[in-house]
Each structure stands twice: as C-alpha cells, then as structure tokens.
Amino acid sequence: MTCLSGQSPAxxxxxxxxxxxxxxxxxxxxxxxxxxxxxxxxxxxxxxxAAEAGMSKSNxxxxxxxxxxxxxxxxxxxxxxxxxxLKTLDPLGDPADELAAYIxxxxxxxxxxxxxxxxxxNEVMQGAPQIxxxxxxxxxxxxxxxSQVIKDWIEAGRMDAVDxxxxxxxxxxxxxxxxxxxxxIRALTGTDLSDPDFHQSTVAxxxxxxxxxxxxxxxxxxxxxx
Amino acid sequence: MTCLSGQSPAxxxxxxxxxxxxxxxxxxxxxxxxxxxxxxxxxxxxxxxAAEAGMSKSNxxxxxxxxxxxxxxxxxxxxxxxxxxLKTLDPLGDPADELAAYIxxxxxxxxxxxxxxxxxxNEVMQGAPQIxxxxxxxxxxxxxxxSQVIKDWIEAGRMDAVDxxxxxxxxxxxxxxxxxxxxxIRALTGTDLSDPDFHQSTVAxxxxxxxxxxxxxxxxxxxxxx
Amino acid sequence: MTCLSGQSPAxxxxxxxxxxxxxxxxxxxxxxxxxxxxxxxxxxxxxxxAAEAGMSKSNxxxxxxxxxxxxxxxxxxxxxxxxxxLKTLDPLGDPADELAAYIxxxxxxxxxxxxxxxxxxNEVMQGAPQIxxxxxxxxxxxxxxxSQVIKDWIEAGRMDAVDxxxxxxxxxxxxxxxxxxxxxIRALTGTDLSDPDFHQSTVAxxxxxxxxxxxxxxxxxxxxxx
Amino acid sequence: MTCLSGQSPAxxxxxxxxxxxxxxxxxxxxxxxxxxxxxxxxxxxxxxxAAEAGMSKSNxxxxxxxxxxxxxxxxxxxxxxxxxxLKTLDPLGDPADELAAYIxxxxxxxxxxxxxxxxxxNEVMQGAPQIxxxxxxxxxxxxxxxSQVIKDWIEAGRMDAVDxxxxxxxxxxxxxxxxxxxxxIRALTGTDLSDPDFHQSTVAxxxxxxxxxxxxxxxxxxxxxx
DNA sequence: CATGAATGAGTTTTCATTCAT
DNA sequence: TATGAATGAAAACTCATTCAT
Numbered sequence: 001m002t003c004l005s006g007q008s009p010a011x012x013x014x015x016x017x018x019x020x021x022x023x024x025x026x027x028x029x030x031x032x033x034x035x036x037x038x039x040x041x042x043x044x045x046x047x048x049x050a051a052e053a054g055m056s057k058s059n060x061x062x063x064x065x066x067x068x069x070x071x072x073x074x075x076x077x078x079x080x081x082x083x084x085x086l087k088t089l090d091p092l093g094d095p096a097d098e099l100a101a102y103i104x105x106x107x108x109x110x111x112x113x114x115x116x117x118x119x120x121x122n123e124v125m126q127g128a129p130q131i132x133x134x135x136x137x138x139x140x141x142x143x144x145x146x147s148q149v150i151k152d153w154i155e156a157g158r159m160d161a162v163d164x165x166x167x168x169x170x171x172x173x174x175x176x177x178x179x180x181x182x183x184x185i186r187a188l189t190g191t192d193l194s195d196p197d198f199h200q201s202t203v204a205x206x207x208x209x210x211x212x213x214x215x216x217x218x219x220x221x222x223x224x225x226x
Numbered sequence: 227m228t229c230l231s232g233q234s235p236a237x238x239x240x241x242x243x244x245x246x247x248x249x250x251x252x253x254x255x256x257x258x259x260x261x262x263x264x265x266x267x268x269x270x271x272x273x274x275x276a277a278e279a280g281m282s283k284s285n286x287x288x289x290x291x292x293x294x295x296x297x298x299x300x301x302x303x304x305x306x307x308x309x310x311x312l313k314t315l316d317p318l319g320d321p322a323d324e325l326a327a328y329i330x331x332x333x334x335x336x337x338x339x340x341x342x343x344x345x346x347x348n349e350v351m352q353g354a355p356q357i358x359x360x361x362x363x364x365x366x367x368x369x370x371x372x373s374q375v376i377k378d379w380i381e382a383g384r385m386d387a388v389d390x391x392x393x394x395x396x397x398x399x400x401x402x403x404x405x406x407x408x409x410x411i412r413a414l415t416g417t418d419l420s421d422p423d424f425h426q427s428t429v430a431x432x433x434x435x436x437x438x439x440x441x442x443x444x445x446x447x448x449x450x451x452x
Numbered sequence: 453m454t455c456l457s458g459q460s461p462a463x464x465x466x467x468x469x470x471x472x473x474x475x476x477x478x479x480x481x482x483x484x485x486x487x488x489x490x491x492x493x494x495x496x497x498x499x500x501x502a503a504e505a506g507m508s509k510s511n512x513x514x515x516x517x518x519x520x521x522x523x524x525x526x527x528x529x530x531x532x533x534x535x536x537x538l539k540t541l542d543p544l545g546d547p548a549d550e551l552a553a554y555i556x557x558x559x560x561x562x563x564x565x566x567x568x569x570x571x572x573x574n575e576v577m578q579g580a581p582q583i584x585x586x587x588x589x590x591x592x593x594x595x596x597x598x599s600q601v602i603k604d605w606i607e608a609g610r611m612d613a614v615d616x617x618x619x620x621x622x623x624x625x626x627x628x629x630x631x632x633x634x635x636x637i638r639a640l641t642g643t644d645l646s647d648p649d650f651h652q653s654t655v656a657x658x659x660x661x662x663x664x665x666x667x668x669x670x671x672x673x674x675x676x677x678x
Numbered sequence: 679m680t681c682l683s684g685q686s687p688a689x690x691x692x693x694x695x696x697x698x699x700x701x702x703x704x705x706x707x708x709x710x711x712x713x714x715x716x717x718x719x720x721x722x723x724x725x726x727x728a729a730e731a732g733m734s735k736s737n738x739x740x741x742x743x744x745x746x747x748x749x750x751x752x753x754x755x756x757x758x759x760x761x762x763x764l765k766t767l768d769p770l771g772d773p774a775d776e777l778a779a780y781i782x783x784x785x786x787x788x789x790x791x792x793x794x795x796x797x798x799x800n801e802v803m804q805g806a807p808q809i810x811x812x813x814x815x816x817x818x819x820x821x822x823x824x825s826q827v828i829k830d831w832i833e834a835g836r837m838d839a840v841d842x843x844x845x846x847x848x849x850x851x852x853x854x855x856x857x858x859x860x861x862x863i864r865a866l867t868g869t870d871l872s873d874p875d876f877h878q879s880t881v882a883x884x885x886x887x888x889x890x891x892x893x894x895x896x897x898x899x900x901x902x903x904x
Numbered sequence: 905c906a907t908g909a910a911t912g913a914g915t916t917t918t919c920a921t922t923c924a925t
Numbered sequence: 926t927a928t929g930a931a932t933g934a935a936a937a938c939t940c941a942t943t944c945a946t
Contacts, residue, residue: 020926038352042269046920057920059927067920118351124410125344126264135413143414160438165415166431170400173407177399184350187361188369189391205392212386213439246909272937283937285910293937472905490804494721498941509941511906519941570803576862577796578716587865595866612890617867618883625855626848633851636802639813640821641843657844664838665891698930724916735916737931745916910944916937923931 025063025073027053032074037115040122041071072130075123078116079134085109086142086168091149095159096216103171103207110179111193117179143168160215167214174206251289251299253279258300263341266348267297298356301349304342305360311335312368312394317375321385322442329397329433336405337419343405369394386441393440400432477515477525479505484526489567492574493523524582527575530568531586537561538594538620543601547611548668555623555659562631563645569631595620612667619666626658703741703751705731710752715793718800719749750808753801756794757812763787764820764846769827773837774894781849781885788857789871795857821846838893845892852884 017025031052035044046067050060064070085105089098110117123131143165150164178185182192191198204219211218243251257278261270272293276286290296311331315324336343349357369391376390404411408418417424430445437444469477483504487496498519502512516522537557541550562569575583595617602616630637634644643650656671663670695703709730713722724745728738742748763783767776788795801809821843828842856863860870869876882897889896 018926024926040266040268040348040352042266043352045918056928058922058929061921062926062928065921121347121351121406122266124407125347126266126269128409128413132409132413135410139410140414162435163427163431166428167435169403169407169411170432170435173399173403174396177395177403180347181350181395181399183354183358184361184365185395187354187358188366201389202392205389206396209388209393209396209436209439211439212441213435213437215438244908250909271935273935282911284912284939287938288909288911291938470905476905492718492720492800492804494718495804497939508907510908510943513942514905514907517942573799573803573858574718576859577799578718578721580861580865584861584865587862591862592866614887615879615883618880619887621855621859621863622852622884622887625851625859629847629851629855632799633802633847635806635810636813636817637847639806639810640818653841654844657841658848661840661845661848661891662887663891664893665887665889667890696929702930723914725914734932736918736933739917740930740932743917907946908944909946911940911942913940913942915939918936919932919934921932921934923929925928925930 021063024053024055024059027055028060028063028070029074029077032070033078033115033119036071036074037119037122041067041126046070074119075130078113078119079131081109081113081116082120083139083142086146089146089149091152095150095153095214096211096218096220099171099211099214099216100207100218103175103210104203106171106175107178107193107199107203107206110175111199114179114182114193117176121176121180162214167210170210174210178202247289250279250281250285253281254286254289254296255300255303258296259304259341259345262297262300263345263348267293267352272296300345301356304339304345305357307335307339307342308346309365309368312372315372315375317378321376321379321440322437322444322446325397325437325440325442326433326444329401329436330429332397332401333404333419333425333429333432336401337425340405340408340419343402347402347406388440393436396436400436404428473515476505476507476511479507480512480515480522481526481529484522485530485567485571488523488526489571489574493519493578498522526571527582530565530571531583533561533565533568534572535591535594538598541598541601543604547602547605547666548663548670548672551623551663551666551668552659552670555627555662556655558623558627559630559645559651559655559658562627563651566631566634566645569628573628573632614666619662622662626662630654699741702731702733702737705733706738706741706748707752707755710748711756711793711797714749714752715797715800719745719804724748752797753808756791756797757809759787759791759794760798761817761820764824767824767827769830773828773831773892774889774896774898777849777889777892777894778885778896781853781888782881784849784853785856785871785877785881785884788853789877792857792860792871795854799854799858840892845888848888852888856880 028049031049032044034052035049038044044067046060047057049070050057053060060070064073085102088105089102123129124135128135146168147164150159150162150167153159154161154164178193186192189198193199193202208218254275257275258270260278261275264270270293272286273283275296276283279286286296290299311328314331315328349355350361354361372394373390376385376388376393379385380387380390404419412418415424419425419428434444480501483501484496486504487501490496496519498512499509501522502509505512512522516525537554540557541554575581576587580587598620599616602611602614602619605611606613606616630645638644641650645651645654660670706727709727710722712730713727716722722745724738725735727748728735731738738748742751763780766783767780801807802813806813824846825842828837828840828845831837832839832842856871864870867876871877871880886896
C-alpha cells in the first residue's frame with residue numbers, strides 16, 4: 001500500500017515498539033478518530049485529542065510529531081479496515097450471495113465504525129488531500145479487479161447488465177450513508193444503525209433493492225427475511 | 227421553514243435590501259459556499275471568503291456579523307434548493323416516472339451544485355449543529371408525507387413492497403454520493419458528473435438499479451437509453 | 453477658562469448654530485455623558501453614543517470630528533457646572549452658613565448629576581489627560597482664592613484652625629463619594645441619593661461632621677434637622 | 679469570601695503552584711494593577727500588561743485564560759488588603775484612638791497602594807460588575823458589624839450621635855480621595871501623599887476634622903501634632 | 905444635514921509546536 | 926517517557942474614521 005503511515009517517534013532506534021509505546025499510540029489513534037471525525041481536521045485540536053487519550057499535549061507530540069501526522073496515521077489505520085470487505089468478493093461464488101455478503105459487511109462496518117466512515121468521507125469530500133494517491137493506486141486496482149468479476153458474472157448471464165462501477169458506487173453510497181448521515185436518519189426515524197432492529201431492516205431493504213435492481217432475486221425463495 | 231437566516235446588516239430599517247447590499251450579500255454567500263464546502267467550518271477563514279468575494283474582511287463583517295452567521299446564511303440559502311425536488315413527487319403520477327424524475331433531478335443538483343451538497347453533508351456529519359431543528363421539523367414532515375405516497379403506490383400494487391423511508395435514503399445516498407465523493411470517483415474513473423457522458427450513464431445506472439430494485443420496469447420497453 | 457471645547461462642525465461658516473444643530477449637539481453631549489461615565493473613555497463607543505442620541509454614527513461625526521472631541525466637549529460641558537458652587541462661597545457671609553450651603557449644593561449636584569461626577573472622577577483618576585491644564589490654572593486660582601476666605605475666617609476667630617485646602621478636599625471627597633460610589637452605597641444601605649430621605653440624612657450627617665469638625669456648631673440651636 | 683479568584687493554569691492538579699508559576703502570576707498581577715488602574719479595563723491591553731510583566735502575550739495567557747480573568751484576579755488580590763483595616767476597629771478600644779488609627783491606616787494604604795485604590799474606585803464607579811456580590815455580602819456584613827460598634831460607643835455616651843454608616847462613608851471618601859484624585863491634588867498643591875510632609879499633614883487634618891466632627895477631642899491634650 | 909458603505913489598525917484569543925527539565 | 930513553560934503565527938472580531946452620495 002502506498003505509504004500513509006504517521007512518523008515514528010523521535011528516536012527511531014528500535015523498530016519494535018515497547019509495550020507502553022504500543023498502548024499509547026493506540027490510545028492516541030482512538031482519541032484522534034473521535035476528534036477528527038467529529039470536528040474535521042481543522043476543528044480538532046491536539047489538546048483535546050491528548051486529553052481524550054489521557055496524556056499531556058507534549059507527550060502526544062512525542063509519539064506523533066505533528067497534528068498532520070496523527071491525522072495521517074488515523075487515516076491509514078482505518079483505511080485497511082475500510083477496504084477489506086470488497087477484497088472478499090469471490091469470483092467463484094454466487095453473485096447474489098457474494099453481493100449480499102458484501103453489502104451486509106459494509107453495513108456492519110458502518111454500524112461498528114461510524115466515526116471511521118465519517119473521517120473517510122470527510123477526507124474525500126475535502127479533496128482527499130492525504131489519501132488521493134492511495135485512491136488512485138490501490139483502490140483503483142481493487143475496483144478494476146472486482147469490476148471484472150462482476151463483468152464476468154454479467155457475461156455469464158448470471159445477473160443483469162448493470163455497470164459494475166456504478167454498482168459498486170451505489171453499494172458504497174448506500175451503506176456508508178447510514179453511518180455518515182446517522183444524525184439525519186435519527187432526526188427522521190428516531191433511530192439508527194446502533195439499534196439492532198433498524199440495522200436488520202436496513203440490511204434487508206438495501207440488499208433487496210440493489211440485488212433486485214441488478215436482476216438477482218432477493219430474498220431467495222424460502223429465505224426468511226434477511 | 228424554521229428560521230435559519232443570517233442577520234441583516236446593522237440598520238434593518240428596510241426589509242428590502244438596497245441594490246448594492248443585495249449584490250454583496252450574494253457575492254459573499256457564493257464565496258462562503260466555496261470555502262465552507264472545501265474546508266469545513268473551522269478550516270474556512272473569513273479572510274479567504276472576503277478575498278474570494280472581492281471585498282475587505284471588515285466590509286464582509288459589515289454584512290454578516292460573524293463567521294457563524296455567514297455559515298448559517300449559506301446553509302439556509304442552499305437548504306431551500308436542496309429540499310425542493312422531493313416536494314415535486316406527485317401522488318397522482320406514475321410511480322416509475324415520478325421516482326425516475328426525482329432521481330434525475332437529484333443527480334442534476336449534484337452535478338450543478340456539488341459544493342452545496344458537500345456543505346450539507348459536512349453539516350450533517352458534524353452532528354447538524356445548525357440545522358438539526360430543520361431536519362426534525364420540516365424535513366421530517368416532508369419525508370412522512372412522501373413516504374405515505376409511496377406506501378399508497380405499494381398498496382395499490384403498483385410497485386414492490388420496499389420500505390419507503392429506506393427507498394428515500396437510498397436515493398439520497400446514491401445521488402449525493404456522486405457530488406460528495408467526486409474526487410474519489412474521479413480518481414477511480416477519470417471523470418465525474420461534470421462530464422455529460424458520465425452524468426448520463428450515472429442517471430441511467432442509478433435509475434435502473436433503484437427502479438428495478440423496487441419492482442418497476444426501467445428503462446421502459448422501447449425507451450432508448452435514458 | 454482654558455480652552456477645552458470640542459471642535460465646531462466641519463463647515464464653520466456660521467458662528468451661530470442653527471436650531472437643529474444646537475439640538476443635536478445637545479443630544480450628543482447628553483448621550484456621551486451617559487456612555488463615558490458608564491464605560492470610561494475606552495469602553496465607550498461612538499456607535500452606542502450615536503444610537504443613544506438617536507442618530508447615525510456618520511451624522512454624529514458630522515457634529516464632532518472625533519471620539520476625543522466628543523469627550524472633550526462633554527468634559528467642558530460639565531466642568532462649568534462642577535465648579536460653580538465653590539465660586540459662591542461668600543467671604544462676607546457667616547462661615548457656618550456658607551460652608552453648609554456649599555456642602556448642600558455639592559450633594560445636590562451629586563444627586564442630580566451623578567454621571568457628571570463619575571466622568572470627572574474618571575478623568576482625574578486616569579491622570580486628567582484632558583483637563584490637567586484647567587486644574588492647574590482655573591481651578592487652582594479658585595481654590596487659592598477660597599482658601600484665603602477660609603483663612604480670613606480662621607484669623608478672625610470665627611472657626612477652628614483647619615487647613616483650608618484639606619477642608620476643601622474633604623468636602624469634595626465626601627460629597628462626590630455619594631455620587632461616584634453610589635453602587636457600593638446602594639449595595640450596603642439599599643438606597644442612595646436618589647431617595648429624598650437618604651439625600652436629606654446625607655446632607656445632615658456630612659454637614660454636621662464637617663462643620664463641627666471645623667469648630668462650627670451645627671445644626672444651630674433650635675435649627676431643626678437640616 | 680465570595681469567590682472572585684482568577685483561574686489557575688491549565689493543569690490544576692496541584693493546589694500549590696510551582697515556584698515559577700507563583701513568580702509569574704505575581705509579576706502579571708503587579709503589571710495588571712498598573713495597567714488597569716491607569717487605563718481602566720477597556721483601555722488596558724493584554725499586550726502592554728505582558729510587556730510590563732516581561733513576558734510574551736501568549737505566555738501570559740498561559741497563566742490567565744483571558745483579559746477578564748486577569749482583571750478578576752487583580753481585583754481579588756487587592757480586595758483583601760482593602761478591607762483589612764476596618765476589621766481591626768476594636769469595640770473594646772477607645773473610640774478616638776480606634777477611629778484615628780483606622781483613618782491613619784486608610785491613608786497609609788492610599789499612600790502605599792494608590793493604584794489599588796483607583797482600580798477599586800474604577801470598578802465600583804462602573805457599576806461593580808465583578809465585585810458587586812462581594813460588596814453585598816462580605817462588605818455589608820463587615821459594615822453592619824462595625825456600625826454596631828460605633829452605635830454602642832454612642833449609646834455609651836463616648837461620642838456624638840453621628841450616623842455610623844455615614845461616618846464610615848466619610849472616612850472612606852476622604853482617605854481614598856487622596857489616592858484617587860492625587861493628580862488633582864498635585865495640580866493644586868504641588869505635592870501629594872508620596873511626600874511625607876503632606877502625608878502627615880493629611881493625617882492630621884482629616885483625623886482632626888472627622889474626630890472633632892464626631893464629638894471626640896483630637897488631637898488630645900498634650901498630644902503633639904499627629 | 906444625513907446616511908450607508910467601506911476600511912485599516914488594533915485587540916483578544918486560539919493553537920500547533922518547541923524548549924528545558 | 927513525560928510534562929510544564931513558552932512562543933509565534935494566525936484568526937475572529939471591534940471600532941474610529943473616511944468616502945460617496
């Protein structure tokens with residue numbers, strides 16, 4: 001993956017981090033995710049991140065040499081998680097099963113890591129200043145690869161001729177929307193993905209819409225609900 | 227609509243603004259939309275907005291008494307545009323035509339006002355600090371009303387039994403995605419909605435996916451392309 | 453009197469001011485007195501003075517060319533009133549009567565123009581940047597003259613040998629205190645000079661203290677109260 | 679005492695301040711007293727206070743989070759000193775001795791801390807925005823208590839029936855006048871309390887006036903001068 | 905005589921970052 | 926590792942004053 005990791009501590013003598021270093025870096029990244037996703041890069045402050053991570057500003061800057069490097073490390077940290085589900089789309093599997101599984105996984109990510117979703121959305125919306133290279137290389141490669149998988153399914157007559165890239169965009173858009181716009185969703189419905197019932201109805205509705213839209217029967221005959 | 231307008235200049239004697247005031251306010255709002263959507267609230271600076279609007283910082287603050295009031299006025303300004311399309315969904319029309327028209331309009335908005343879309347997304351993602359009340363009242367009322375329209379179509383057997391709210395969310399998510407994530411889209415496809423071809427293929431793909439997903443045949447028999 | 457008057461309007465063609473000019477200058481001075489005495493020179497703003505005077509900032513600056521010139525005019529305006537009572541101290545009168553009358557007048561001024569008193573106090577406390585020359589010339593001459601009057605009374609055996617200057621300072625200090633510290637007085641007693649009863653008891657107490665302190669019987673035999 | 683202290687630095691873990699903190703806070707308060715008493719709250723600038731205290735503006739704001747908090751801390755700092763003398767008025771002592779001592783102490787404070795006196799006067803004259811609560815509680819309690827002492831002396835026939843509150847006000851007014859109006863006093867007499875001779879003559883004159891005014895012989899028989 | 909529009913200098917405050925220990 | 930102390934650059938906002946009409 002194109003390098004996006006934050007700098008190492010000032011004295012990089014040891015490659016292997018000590019126990020306490022490992023723990024503090026992790027505390028910082030967690031705190032940073034909260035702050036950056038809530039306030040954006042400019043709105044977040046090093047001081048609040050440090051406070052949230054339970055350490056002094058100075059100490060935080062011992063681990064990450066600048067605000068930007070914390071931000072980059074945070075992005076790098078979530079990007080991995082973010083792109084994993086698509087990788088699992090299996091060309092040998094059944095199109096409906098594969099796409100349904102993908103959608104389900106994406107919604108699960110939105111439910112479990114809404115802050116990561118918002119951080120990512122924020123970064124991209126502001127022009128992807130940090131991760132544009134990653135998008136242009138790694139993500140592009142992945143999308144091309146999986147588009148081919150879908151194209152193959154289409155050519156094999158196993159689903160309708162939907163544009164694979166638009167299909168992928170639609171899945172991203174829909175699943176991430178439930179994380180990114182959760183405040184709006186809660187304002188309109190009184191609930192959001194953190195509620196298991198709403199989570200389940202979301203998975204059902206989105207999967208059904210997209211799969212049927214792609215000419216795949218869903219839910220399958222005799223398949224209850226999900 | 228729940229009030230969200232920015233303050234008027236110092237002497238509000240006249241409701242109708244003078245020519246020059248009208249023009250300057252409009253210049254400011256345009257500049258502010260650019261800045262806020264690109265940098266977020268905290269990242270934007272009054273100075274850059276003023277420069278972009280072609281006036282001094284002080285003069286800008288003569289028209290809007292604070293950064294926040296510029297932001298609110300900008301939000302109020304776009305909100306109207308933003309909510310209009312859904313209002314046009316006609317209970318007496320044909321479900322497929324109505325939904326297709328709605329999707330097309332939303333994508334057109336995304337193409338024409340991507341910055342407005344990103345500003346709105348940003349606001350909601352940060353917890354909708356300014357517009358939450360509007361979401362909870364006006365938008366909620368509108369969504370409930372249009373959900374009922376869809377429900378009626380379903381009960382009349384004119385479309386599949388998709389959850390109306392999820393259907394609306396899916397349309398929002400998908401259409402806005404093309405504005406909000408245009409940098410990512412451009413990184414992956416080399417183009418975006420500003421390209422008429424891509425615009426058209428997006429409308430076709432999204433409409434087809436969602437309408438077919440809702441059990442509505444699309445494109446109709448003998449309907450070429452769109 | 454050493455010159456301290458504010459500048460005349462921009463076009464000084466006419467020495468005699470028009471009716472409306474006269475009225476506006478007077479409105480401004482009144483408003484300025486309120487503002488300056490409440491907030492001090494730096495804390496007062498031209499805008500608030502203008503608002504209080506019921507005109508636009510620009511118009512106010514048509515009458516007085518700068519904030520400082522308003523301030524000077526205000527000071528000049530009150531100084532006359534401020535120094536008048538001492539001038540009336542009559543060498544031919546009875547010491548007790550004269551001093552009692554002076555004290556009564558000073559307290560009346562404090563009651564009627566507490567803002568003027570505070571403005572004056574403020575100016576002096578900040579080093580009398582504007583009126584120092586007046587103090588050094590006009591006021592000094594007056595004090596010397598009236599000190600001599602008191603000295604004469606002392607030499608004539610009509611009162612005790614109190615230092616005339618300290619006597620004058622004591623009268624100033626005491627009488628002005630009731631205006632300048634009225635907030636503290638109200639916090640401690642629940643009332644102040646604006647209450648006729650308190651006004652009267654103040655006159656009685658202060659006069660009695662100072663006159664008896666100077667060896668003058670007060671209140672006189674058979675003189676009820678005052 | 680009703681709370682009026684300024685905030686502590688960022689990490690308030692330790693109640694006891696470090697050596698360097700103690701020193702810097704004290705430098706700041708001293709500089710602030712000078713600035714605020716000379717220019718008033720609005721006229722003073724954080725930058726000048728910092729310069730006077732020999733540190734950068736930013737560092738000053740590391741110790742006090744805002745201009746207002748410096749101001750409050752400064753007020754709190756002087757208030758203690760300010761109210762102490764009255765507390766020493768001893769009901770068991772001789773009225774003349776006690777009052778003379780009180781007057782002497784107050785004039786000494788005026789001589790030693792004229793800036794504190796002016797700061798206090800300024801605060802009260804502007805409506806006591808910060809210390810009104812202190813006046814209404816602590817100071818009021820103290821004044822009531824000491825008024826009773828004086829009343830007892832009067833009832834015991836040890837002094838004339840002067841209103842105790844007015845007596846206290848007169849003492850405050852007179853003694854503080856020599857600090858607050860020292861510029862005027864210097865303009866009129868060519869000297870002020872900083873001159874030992876003038877200091878002494880002031881003590882003599884004021885004490886004599888007030889004590890004799892209250893029916894107390896002063897100076898006592900055979901008591902030379904003071 | 906009056907006002908709306910515009911501005912530049914100054915002021916408070918925030919904040920990432922550096923320094924010393 | 927850890928932190929308190931210090932700082933400079935930038936940002937929002939204020940306000941007296943000027944300009945044009």
